[in-house]
Amino acid sequence: MFEIWDGLMAAFWLVVTFDAALWDISLRSLRVTLTALVIASAIAIPLGTYLAVQRFRYRRFTISLINAFMGLPPVVVGLIVYIMLSRAGPFGVLNLLFTPTAMIIAQVVIISPVIASIAHQSMRELWAEYHDLLISLNTSKWQRMLTLVWDGRRNLLTAALAGFGRAIGEVGAVMIVGGNIDNVTRVLTTAIALETGKGDFALALGLGFVLIGLAIIVNLAIHTLSRTEREGRW
Amino acid sequence: MSALFPLTLRDVQVRRKSKRVIGPIDLVLDPSGPTILIGPNGSGKTTLLRVLHGLERVNKGHVGWTRNDPSRHAFVFQSPIVMRRSVAENLAYPLRLLKTPKQEIKQAVDDWLQRTGLTAVRNSPAPRLSGGERQKLAIARALIRKPDVLFLDEPCANLDGYATREIEALLHEAAANGTHLIMATHDMGQARRLAHGLLFMLDGKIHEVGSAADLFAAPSTDELLAFLRGDIVI
Numbered sequence A: 001m002f003e004i005w006d007g008l009m010a011a012f013w014l015v016v017t018f019d020a021a022l023w024d025i026s027l028r029s030l031r032v033t034l035t036a037l038v039i040a041s042a043i044a045i046p047l048g049t050y051l052a053v054q055r056f057r058y059r060r061f062t063i064s065l066i067n068a069f070m071g072l073p074p075v076v077v078g079l080i081v082y083i084m085l086s087r088a089g090p091f092g093v094l095n096l097l098f099t100p101t102a103m104i105i106a107q108v109v110i111i112s113p114v115i116a117s118i119a120h121q122s123m124r125e126l127w128a129e130y131h132d133l134l135i136s137l138n139t140s141k142w143q144r145m146l147t148l149v150w151d152g153r154r155n156l157l158t159a160a161l162a163g164f165g166r167a168i169g170e171v172g173a174v175m176i177v178g179g180n181i182d183n184v185t186r187v188l189t190t191a192i193a194l195e196t197g198k199g200d201f202a203l204a205l206g207l208g209f210v211l212i213g214l215a216i217i218v219n220l221a222i223h224t225l226s227r228t229e230r231e232g233r234w
Numbered sequence B: 001m002s003a004l005f006p007l008t009l010r011d012v013q014v015r016r017k018s019k020r021v022i023g024p025i026d027l028v029l030d031p032s033g034p035t036i037l038i039g040p041n042g043s044g045k046t047t048l049l050r051v052l053h054g055l056e057r058v059n060k061g062h063v064g065w066t067r068n069d070p071s072r073h074a075f076v077f078q079s080p081i082v083m084r085r086s087v088a089e090n091l092a093y094p095l096r097l098l099k100t101p102k103q104e105i106k107q108a109v110d111d112w113l114q115r116t117g118l119t120a121v122r123n124s125p126a127p128r129l130s131g132g133e134r135q136k137l138a139i140a141r142a143l144i145r146k147p148d149v150l151f152l153d154e155p156c157a158n159l160d161g162y163a164t165r166e167i168e169a170l171l172h173e174a175a176a177n178g179t180h181l182i183m184a185t186h187d188m189g190q191a192r193r194l195a196h197g198l199l200f201m202l203d204g205k206i207h208e209v210g211s212a213a214d215l216f217a218a219p220s221t222d223e224l225l226a227f228l229r230g231d232i233v234i
Helices: A002-016 A020-053 A059-069 A074-085 A100-136 A141-151 A153-168 A172-178 A188-198 A201-226 B045-053 B087-097 B102-116 B131-143 B161-176 B188-194 B212-217 B222-229
Strands: B007-016 B019-029 B035-038 B060-064 B073-076 B149-153 B180-184 B197-202 B205-211
Touching: A002 A201, A020 A059, A020 A100, A020 A141, A020 A153, A020 A188, A020 A201, A059 A100, A074 A100, A074 A172, A100 A141, A100 A153, A100 A172, A100 B073, A141 A153, A153 A201, A172 A188, A188 A201, B007 B045, B019 B045, B019 B060, B019 B197, B019 B205, B035 B045, B035 B188, B045 B073, B045 B149, B045 B180, B073 B131, B087 B102, B087 B131, B102 B131, B102 B161, B131 B149, B131 B161, B161 B180, B161 B188, B188 B212, B197 B212, B197 B222, B205 B212, B205 B222
Parallel strands: B035 B180, B035 B197, B073 B149, B149 B180
Antiparallel strands: B007 B019, B007 B060, B197 B205
């Protein structure tokens, strides 16, 4: 109990004293996660929508695979990305290992199935609602997908936020491919793991509370900007 | 009447899971006014409308329009499908698909809002409208593209007399402006008010066809006579 209180105090002091290291780590966490989120959304939302409107031979198998990938163990993803980016790997020439870019790649792999699966669920429901109308209006496949994405954008935001939640709290993969290098690849989760290992539970908890606060602020900001709860909306 | 007619159906049959839904139907339709489909529940009225519009595939036979142009058709469903957009955006949607200039879209939307009495709710979310308002919106959205043929599947089911009268006024106006109406209804009063031609369906087949004046005055089969009297016809 005292450790939690100490953690809260540590978080408070880190924030009010504008601790330079904390800001650096927090901003890197945000930059890595938000970049991964944008890239993963750009891949997963069209994929989820396509799976909702298009029938093809291995559609059910593809959906099952994406749903299964939602539970990908991050350490395994980290290991695979590590091997791909290591000097002996196929992308070793790019020198991306132990950089924020490697962390972004790992996070994209982890969160894309989460976003695609939730997007597919909501697009499937909307497609069932709109199917007859959009067919009767003689729309092209592209027009149907655009319409569903636009009209279902608030549900898609939920999908993206689920991806953000998974990415911002991820530690296993980013630790492996980022290396937790001070001032280069250290983010909030890897810093927490480090401080816990050193036995500085108060600081680790403090960083943990900052991480939780950051996640809440980003969620609130996105909800406010997209006006999801505004009266008169649906 | 229109370059799309005459419409010819030859040996049209629709089956679902080996059960015959409609057919065989042989029919030549070259109407000079609104055509009304009547018949008991399950007689195949909705399926026939969907086949004519191209929403449903036939298992056997052929549906032949003189000029096959699906963009000149529109469909109003029994449960109006409204998009998760504002009322005005719902009306603008079909015109946007046709890449109509913005100024023309605005004029058409304003015109239809005024004709349907929906101006006061133009920026309200369409899913929040009442049943009658939603159906008026669906009809206006179908008519805004000035279709040659408008299919309506019991558009006034579950609506009160006032809403029914407003919708019938819109339909009279559309018919007067050259849109051919093909409508299924259970409401014999409405059929008498709107019909120029009449199709009586029973057990998935066209049981009687002719001018509304003739068939209402002197039905040539016992089944139609019983149906018009309000008896239960199976």
